[in-house]
Amino acid sequence: SQGGPRLGRVAAPPILRDGAGRLVLRSPQRAPRRRDAAVVWAEAGEGGEEEETERVKDDEVAAGAWQPPRSRRSGVSKVAKRRGPAPPVGRYGSGDAARARGAAAPAPRQDAASSQNGALVTGDDKSAVSALSFTIVKVPAPDSGVILPSVGKEPEIVVPDTTAPPPFDFNFVSSVPIPRPDLADNAELTEEKSAKVVESAPKPEAPPSPIPVVHEEAWDFNKYIDFNEPVAAKDDRWVAEDVAASSENYQYYDSGPLAGENVMNVIVVSAECSPWCKTGGLGDVAGALPKALARRGHRVMVVVPRYGEYEEAYDVGIRKYYKAAGQDLEVKYFHAYIDGVDFVFIDAPLFRHRQDDIYGGSRQEIMKRMILFCKAAVEVPWHVPCGGVPYGDGNLVFIANDWHTALLPVYLKAYYRDHGSMQYARSVLVIHNIAHQGRGPVDEFPYMDLPDHYVEHFKLYDPVGGEHANIFGAGLKMADRVVTVSPGYLWELKTVEGGWGLHDIIRQNDWKMNGIVNGIDYKEWNPEVDVHLRSDGYTNYVLSSLDAGKRQCKAALQRELGLEERDDVLLIGFIGRLDGQKGVDIIGDAMPWIVSQDVQLVMLGSGRRDLEVMLQRFEAQHKSKVRGWVGFSVPMAHRITAGADVLVMPSRFEPCGLNQLYAMAYGTVPVVHAVGGLRDTVTPFDPFGDAGLGWTFDRAEPHKLIEALGHCLDTYRNYKESWRGLQERGMSQDLSWDHAAQLYEDVLVKAKYQW
Numbered sequence: 001s002q003g004g005p006r007l008g009r010v011a012a013p014p015i016l017r018d019g020a021g022r023l024v025l026r027s028p029q030r031a032p033r034r035r036d037a038a039v040v041w042a043e044a045g046e047g048g049e050e051e052e053t054e055r056v057k058d059d060e061v062a063a064g065a066w067q068p069p070r071s072r073r074s075g076v077s078k079v080a081k082r083r084g085p086a087p088p089v090g091r092y093g094s095g096d097a098a099r100a101r102g103a104a105a106p107a108p109r110q111d112a113a114s115s116q117n118g119a120l121v122t123g124d125d126k127s128a129v130s131a132l133s134f135t136i137v138k139v140p141a142p143d144s145g146v147i148l149p150s151v152g153k154e155p156e157i158v159v160p161d162t163t164a165p166p167p168f169d170f171n172f173v174s175s176v177p178i179p180r181p182d183l184a185d186n187a188e189l190t191e192e193k194s195a196k197v198v199e200s201a202p203k204p205e206a207p208p209s210p211i212p213v214v215h216e217e218a219w220d221f222n223k224y225i226d227f228n229e230p231v232a233a234k235d236d237r238w239v240a241e242d243v244a245a246s247s248e249n250y251q252y253y254d255s256g257p258l259a260g261e262n263v264m265n266v267i268v269v270s271a272e273c274s275p276w277c278k279t280g281g282l283g284d285v286a287g288a289l290p291k292a293l294a295r296r297g298h299r300v301m302v303v304v305p306r307y308g309e310y311e312e313a314y315d316v317g318i319r320k321y322y323k324a325a326g327q328d329l330e331v332k333y334f335h336a337y338i339d340g341v342d343f344v345f346i347d348a349p350l351f352r353h354r355q356d357d358i359y360g361g362s363r364q365e366i367m368k369r370m371i372l373f374c375k376a377a378v379e380v381p382w383h384v385p386c387g388g389v390p391y392g393d394g395n396l397v398f399i400a401n402d403w404h405t406a407l408l409p410v411y412l413k414a415y416y417r418d419h420g421s422m423q424y425a426r427s428v429l430v431i432h433n434i435a436h437q438g439r440g441p442v443d444e445f446p447y448m449d450l451p452d453h454y455v456e457h458f459k460l461y462d463p464v465g466g467e468h469a470n471i472f473g474a475g476l477k478m479a480d481r482v483v484t485v486s487p488g489y490l491w492e493l494k495t496v497e498g499g500w501g502l503h504d505i506i507r508q509n510d511w512k513m514n515g516i517v518n519g520i521d522y523k524e525w526n527p528e529v530d531v532h533l534r535s536d537g538y539t540n541y542v543l544s545s546l547d548a549g550k551r552q553c554k555a556a557l558q559r560e561l562g563l564e565e566r567d568d569v570l571l572i573g574f575i576g577r578l579d580g581q582k583g584v585d586i587i588g589d590a591m592p593w594i595v596s597q598d599v600q601l602v603m604l605g606s607g608r609r610d611l612e613v614m615l616q617r618f619e620a621q622h623k624s625k626v627r628g629w630v631g632f633s634v635p636m637a638h639r640i641t642a643g644a645d646v647l648v649m650p651s652r653f654e655p656c657g658l659n660q661l662y663a664m665a666y667g668t669v670p671v672v673h674a675v676g677g678l679r680d681t682v683t684p685f686d687p688f689g690d691a692g693l694g695w696t697f698d699r700a701e702p703h704k705l706i707e708a709l710g711h712c713l714d715t716y717r718n719y720k721e722s723w724r725g726l727q728e729r730g731m732s733q734d735l736s737w738d739h740a741a742q743l744y745e746d747v748l749v750k751a752k753y754q755w
């Protein structure tokens with residue numbers, strides 16, 4: 001039960017064989033310390049020489065990735081099958097259990113290899129992390145690519161003194177009530193997951209020894225984790241009832257983490273993260289996916305630069321030095337624990353005061369920031385004691401995002417894994433947008449502080465850029481797995497038109513590519529609870545109050561923007577970065593037709609100066625019908641999404657697209673160019689079958705947009721029932737991150753076992 005003492009069920013020890021076919025088992029005393037299904041403690045000397053482990057090629061993924069786009073259009077039925085939000089595992093998400101495991105797991109280590117990272121080893125290195133004398137040996141495992149570590153002695157756990165509480169209360173209790181897990185569902189899920197593990201991981205045999213029982217009562221987390229008890233917990237009667245109920249009902253209610261034995265330490269590394277710093281969809285994903293992974297039971301951290309003063313995070317007091325572009329730079333770490341996720345902010349002079357311009361400066365300046373960020377991020381699991389206990393590198397997956405952090409998989413390999421360190425850490429690189437790659441002259445390669453032969457991984461020739469060093473390209477080669485944000489975009493990335501020069505690398509690495517559609521953070525983007533709809537005449541609404549709610553929000557938006565307040569006029573919205581990708585100029589080309597219709601158009605965006613000027617010009621020219629809001633306004637984005645009838649997205653390419661998902665959740669009908677994730681998520685309206693979610697057009701051209709908007713306008717005016725059906729189907733989908741997190745977890749498992 002939530003927060004009650006848990007008798008954790010521990011996964012059965014994995015069964016692996018050594019080269020002679022003998023079973024290799026972990027010792028009973030050590031077994032509870034790790035839940036890593038693939039890793040066992042073997043006695044020193046049991047293993048042999050380091051051997052090259054074979055990567056298992058993932059034909060299944062390859063086959064799935066190449067599904068033709070048509071077959072993915074059955075979006076509605078697929079979406080309908082999605083599961084509801086996953087329940088948390090404990091009061092602190094699953095973090096409490098994970099922390100307990102973390103404390104019992106071998107302490108992370110720093111060895112000589114870390115100095116190759118430019119890190120100056122200082123005295124305080126020893127305080128939080130004890131150096132362990134690991135010997136990494138691989139026992140030949142005929143049917144698997146699993147490495148077996150060997151350790152000569154019991155690891156010493158050094159828990160830092162964290163008795164001083166942080167200067168604020170953590171917001172670790174979700175404000176949205178989360179339903180109790182559906183038992184049948186949970187059991188089914190667990191079964192389904194374990195079936196998948198058996199399929200994808202090295203096949204274990206039946207456990208020979210009884211499942212060890214972990215007595216978590218013995219673990220006093222208050223001693224190690226410095227957060228205040230929730231007020232309710234101070235009521236003794238409540239505590240007593242809870243304890244009684246939890247021990248009585250444990251076997252029925254607590255089926256453990258949804259991730260089952262695949263529970264891992266996951267570190268998401270991103271240049272932006274909502275709500276602290278966001279310029280687009282990457283920020284949304286970095287803010288939401290980690291929470292969904294934590295709900296599944298993983299111990300999850302987000303590492304992000306500290307561009308401003310974030311009041312939730314406090315200085316953990318650790319200082320490190322890393323070299324970036326020839327300079328030794330001091331790095332500090334700030335930490336916050338929110339919604340079951342550790343947020344670690346990397347503080348350095350290079351990042352400070354960049355809050356409103358996080359990608360500003362020259363190309364070299366941006367590169368220098370990202371070099372420093374990646375070097376520091378890869379060692380965070382050693383140095384930063386989140387909740388008292390660092391993550392360590394024993395059961396770890398990094399999720400890097402876009403070119404900004406594509407150096408992380410490269411550093412992980414070059415500084416550590418090539419030198420026998422961080423052998424159980426993996427990296428997954430997510431492509432949100434291939435259009436930005438971190439290209440630069442090959443001459444700049446030395447700034448990255450990598451061994452000379454690594455230059456070959458960076459070198460790329462294409463007719464546009466000539467020979468250059470490509471950071472994204474190198475990251476894609478080095479990562480253990482790659483995810484892109486929709487299957488449709490993955491398909492496009494392999495084409496010359498869609499791959500932007502990296503299509504060959506993507507094709508060659510097809511075996512590790514996966515397409516997973518983003519989700520919605522329903523705490524942020526949900527008309528029922530949206531905080532931006534609580535003032536200025538807006539209102540929250542749900543499907544049953546859609547008509548009244550939408551009408552009120554539409555009127556409030558018209559009022560706020562000084563448009564005529566009319567319910568019968570089609571209100572079209574656009575929200576997005578103003579650049580070539582989003583196709584706002586296509587709306588510009590269609591403007592004569594748009595203003596000739598009885599419609600209103602509201603556009604919100606910032607970016608390219610010429611496109612900003614275009615928005616302002618249209619507003620000036622068509623004052624009664626058009627509004628062009630230049631700037632970045634999160635409240636206005638929410639209000640347009642709620643108040644508009646239609647959201648138009650004529651993107652030339654769109655890896656996933658979040659605004660169309662938000663629009664559908666708000667009963668706003670999307671009209672989109674059928675490309676990438678837009679094609680995957682917006683099933684075209686079928687007036688005869690009363691099916692579909694919006695209008696799509698097949699070329700990013702003004703006359704195609706006009707044609708789609710024409711049909712849309714006709715349905716809005718003349719077929720009210722069909723319109724209502726479109727809204728209802730859009731709102732009824734489960735687009736939550738919980739489904740996507742489950743798919744990410746499958747990729748993390750593959751990264752861990754197949755390489």
Ligand SMILES: Nc1ncnc2c1ncn2[C@@H]1O[C@H](COP(=O)(O)OP(=O)(O)O[C@H]2O[C@H](CO)[C@@H](O)[C@H](O)[C@H]2O)[C@@H](O)[C@H]1O
Nearest residue numbers: 280281432576577605606631632633634637655656657658
């Ligand atoms: N002027 C403004 N004011 C306020 N909010 C604004 C805004 N302009 C944009 N936004 C917000 O920024 C986000 C943009 O989401 P997109 O999916 O369009 O992202 P983007 O193209 O940046 O990201 C890339 O990454 C994401 C995430 O993977 C992919 O979905 C996408 O296809 C890919 O191009 C939305 O939350 C939107 O509301």
